[in-house]
Amino acid sequence: MLLKQDNADIKKNLDYNVEKIRSDFPILSQLVHGKPLVYLDNAATTQKPLHVLHSLENYYYKQNANIHRGVHALSQEATEAFESSRIKVKKFINALGKNEIIFTKGTTESINLVAQTYCRSVIKEGDDIIISEMEHHSNIVPWQLICEEKNANLKVIPIDDKGEIILDEFEKILSERTKLVSIVYASNSLGTVNPIREIIKLAHSFNVPVLLDAAQAVNHLQIDVQELDCDFLAFSGHKLYGPTGIGILYGKVNLLEKMPPYQGGGDMISRVTFKKTTYNELPHKFEAGTPNIAGAIGLGAAIDYVSTIGLDKIAAYENSLLEYASEKISDLKGLRIIGTSKNKISVLSFVLENVHPHDVGTFLDFEGVAIRTGHHCTQPVMDRFGIPATSRASFGMYNTFDEIDILYNGLKKILEVFN
Amino acid sequence: MNQELRELYQQVILDHNKSPRNFRKIEKPSFYLEGYNPLCGDNITIYLQLDENDIIKDISFLGSGCAISKASASLMTSLLKGKTKQEAKKLFEKFHKLITSKIDEEFDLEDLGKLAVFSGVREFPARVKCASLAWHTMVNALDGKCEKVSTE
Numbered sequence: 001m002l003l004k005q006d007n008a009d010i011k012k013n014l015d016y017n018v019e020k021i022r023s024d025f026p027i028l029s030q031l032v033h034g035k036p037l038v039y040l041d042n043a044a045t046t047q048k049p050l051h052v053l054h055s056l057e058n059y060y061y062k063q064n065a066n067i068h069r070g071v072h073a074l075s076q077e078a079t080e081a082f083e084s085s086r087i088k089v090k091k092f093i094n095a096l097g098k099n100e101i102i103f104t105k106g107t108t109e110s111i112n113l114v115a116q117t118y119c120r121s122v123i124k125e126g127d128d129i130i131i132s133e134m135e136h137h138s139n140i141v142p143w144q145l146i147c148e149e150k151n152a153n154l155k156v157i158p159i160d161d162k163g164e165i166i167l168d169e170f171e172k173i174l175s176e177r178t179k180l181v182s183i184v185y186a187s188n189s190l191g192t193v194n195p196i197r198e199i200i201k202l203a204h205s206f207n208v209p210v211l212l213d214a215a216q217a218v219n220h221l222q223i224d225v226q227e228l229d230c231d232f233l234a235f236s237g238h239k240l241y242g243p244t245g246i247g248i249l250y251g252k253v254n255l256l257e258k259m260p261p262y263q264g265g266g267d268m269i270s271r272v273t274f275k276k277t278t279y280n281e282l283p284h285k286f287e288a289g290t291p292n293i294a295g296a297i298g299l300g301a302a303i304d305y306v307s308t309i310g311l312d313k314i315a316a317y318e319n320s321l322l323e324y325a326s327e328k329i330s331d332l333k334g335l336r337i338i339g340t341s342k343n344k345i346s347v348l349s350f351v352l353e354n355v356h357p358h359d360v361g362t363f364l365d366f367e368g369v370a371i372r373t374g375h376h377c378t379q380p381v382m383d384r385f386g387i388p389a390t391s392r393a394s395f396g397m398y399n400t401f402d403e404i405d406i407l408y409n410g411l412k413k414i415l416e417v418f419n
Numbered sequence: 420m421n422q423e424l425r426e427l428y429q430q431v432i433l434d435h436n437k438s439p440r441n442f443r444k445i446e447k448p449s450f451y452l453e454g455y456n457p458l459c460g461d462n463i464t465i466y467l468q469l470d471e472n473d474i475i476k477d478i479s480f481l482g483s484g485c486a487i488s489k490a491s492a493s494l495m496t497s498l499l500k501g502k503t504k505q506e507a508k509k510l511f512e513k514f515h516k517l518i519t520s521k522i523d524e525e526f527d528l529e530d531l532g533k534l535a536v537f538s539g540v541r542e543f544p545a546r547v548k549c550a551s552l553a554w555h556t557m558v559n560a561l562d563g564k565c566e567k568v569s570t571e
Contacts, residue, residue: 418437
């Protein structure tokens with residue numbers, strides 16, 4: 001078990017100045033119910049650093065104009081800021097080209113885009129799409145919709161008691177009928193980091209493309225899409241310390257080129273007549289209408305901020321927080337951690353005997369501690385573990401060991417009241 | 420404990436949560452209905468046994484939920500036994516008015532009886548649905564509705 005003494009060592013070893021980071025997030029220095037805010041709901045959304053807030057302010061104060069095709073100065077400036085964010089994203093995930101980076105509203109829209117374009121054009125009756133039992137509803141329902149429409153089958157890789165994918169079962173259901181594998185990189189309710197390299201390799205041996213839902217992975221794990229060789233990758237800006245309403249779909253260029261457009265409208269066309277419309281080139285083919293320009297710029301700023309600190313350093317620090325928290329709360333009587341894989345992002349889901357997660361959430365709120373309680377949009381995971389809901393603490397780059405102690409003391413108080 | 424929290428989690432509520440009354444199934448109920456809160460996944464099934472004069476002879480519940488929803492279902496079942504359909508609905512209206520009222524609104528606590536312990540819910544808008552799930556389900560069951568009740 002990690003002791004307080006060790007914490008100092010960890011901080012030193014990591015060369016990680018959490019107080020400096022915290023000072024970049026003004027929202028953190030406020031009181032909730034008279035107590036200092038302890039924000040442990042980072043898997044739902046992360047807070048935004050000043051650098052991101054300033055980028056949004058700067059855009060609306062000084063640059064606001066619609067992008068593309070404008071000949072005036074502001075339009076060109078806005079276009080440049082917007083497109084330079086695309087390049088930042090491209091570099092961040094090491095895509096081959098910026099035309100592989102499509103701006104969307106978020107992970108959900110990115111997945112729906114693939115379901116409604118790629119899948120709709122390739123799926124036939126009797127084909128299979130494979131997902132896992134630990135998917136977020138946003139990586140279940142879009143496939144159900146298309147499977148229903150096409151009379152195709154949605155197959156599910158089961159998970160074990162630790163909350164890990166059973167790879168043998170994946171091999172069993174993978175076949176010539178499989179048209180797509182869509183899998184979460186890191187689970188939002190269990191924390192499990194999936195063996196995606198094996199999954200991608202196996203899928204590719206059947207020439208099946210793989211979509212990675214990287215919503216929870218993108219702020220913990222350095223992603224290199226070329227090294228991973230994934231075919232699609234989806235994530236949201238707001239879980240990467242950026243704004244809400246902006247997300248990314250990465251796709252391999254050869255797949256994106258073959259796919260029909262997602263939505264029709266302005267910006268996605270090259271020539272429109274009433275007889276025939278030809279579509280714009282990538283990535284604009286998939287970006288109909290005026291996009292979330294400020295959001296894209298904010299996402300670029302978030303990537304700059306995270307990159308300056310270093311995702312590897314952030315991940316190492318968050319892992320030490322997770323380790324400390326997991327050890328610490330394990331000594332509470334009647335507490336069970338849900339999701340006990342060795343390979344986890346900093347998500348800590350748990351249930352307390354005789355205390356429902358919603359009561360835990362309300363009590364902790366009065367200690368200033370923000371956690372999430374419920375099914376976390378993963379009802380099949382709850383069913384798998386035979387529980388209605390969990391309490392989930394998820395750690396971000398600005399959380400501290402002291403905050404985990406506050407969480408621990410809060411839980412202790414709850415157990416006293418309820419038992 | 421903080422004052423607002425203490426008002427929400429009164430001893431009676433904690434007690435009903437720990438040992439819920441009528442937490443069982445009625446084998447041949449006149450009506451039974453499942454209530455569901457899609458926001459949090461809480462679900463409660465209410466079983467009702469009515470006699471020929473529409474008097475509630477027996478009422479019980481099963482399901483899972485937070486302390487507020489469990490205690491609310493438990494207290495409701497213990498209050499409604501022996502009541503007529505009309506009386507049950509009237510009590511629901513009183514209860515509903517209480518938990519959705521403004522914080523400074525005054526109530527005749529005597530008239531509310533044991534239900535007064537839920538007055539603290541008013542301070543927690545997010546928890547009103549927890550307290551009302553069992554009641555909504557009961558009223559719909561009494562009306563013979565057989566579609567699952569959802570709080571949404």
